[in-house]
Amino acid sequence: MADKQPGWDWNIPFTRNFPLSDGMSADQASTKRYLSAMRGMFSDEGAFNAVLEEENPLVYEFYELGAPADAGDLAFGTSITYPGKVGKEYFMTKGHFHTILETAEVYWCIRGKGLMLLENPEGDWRIEELVPGRAVYVPKRYAHRSINVGTEPFATFFVFRADAGHDYGTIETKGYRKLVVERNGKPVVIDNPKWREDAR
Ligand code: ZN
Numbered sequence: 001m002a003d004k005q006p007g008w009d010w011n012i013p014f015t016r017n018f019p020l021s022d023g024m025s026a027d028q029a030s031t032k033r034y035l036s037a038m039r040g041m042f043s044d045e046g047a048f049n050a051v052l053e054e055e056n057p058l059v060y061e062f063y064e065l066g067a068p069a070d071a072g073d074l075a076f077g078t079s080i081t082y083p084g085k086v087g088k089e090y091f092m093t094k095g096h097f098h099t100i101l102e103t104a105e106v107y108w109c110i111r112g113k114g115l116m117l118l119e120n121p122e123g124d125w126r127i128e129e130l131v132p133g134r135a136v137y138v139p140k141r142y143a144h145r146s147i148n149v150g151t152e153p154f155a156t157f158f159v160f161r162a163d164a165g166h167d168y169g170t171i172e173t174k175g176y177r178k179l180v181v182e183r184n185g186k187p188v189v190i191d192n193p194k195w196r197e198d199a200r
Helices: 045-054 169-174
Strands: 031-034 058-064 074-081 105-111 114-119 125-130 135-138 143-148 154-161 178-183 186-191
Touching (some): 143 154
Antiparallel strands (some): 178 186
């Protein structure tokens, strides 16, 4: 069942290093999401195009280890969302549901200041603020997105059941019910005008 990844055996204890700051060495390369890969995810299309005309900033990156997709294993790593905005909307991750919807996750903030936007298919949504030392429990069924509302990189450590899988498509086509934008220098939650209940 397990898809054994090259490199090491997940049945034997091991340690890995994750960077806690820019320039610190990691044991593996990160997956990087540049703004150009996030077309349609920010509400202000004009602002999105304006930023891209100037540059294609790194919005977020994450370090993962390619855990075998086994229910008995744990996938873990770190996620770093960089400070910035598209129009009034803060830099954020795409966000995802788990392919196995009934699987939870923990994120522990290790740097910066951010929000976790949580939303389930039944329509319940929450915003949880994260600062270094604080962890958020993402329950079963909740999509989750990291949002950097600070001025330095917002970094979290995450761990979840290794076979949970990622469903990005639902969020990409449907969006979230809510957005977080800056108003008078503070993050405010608003309805997403582009959210479509029927889209799938
Ligand atoms: Zn997840």
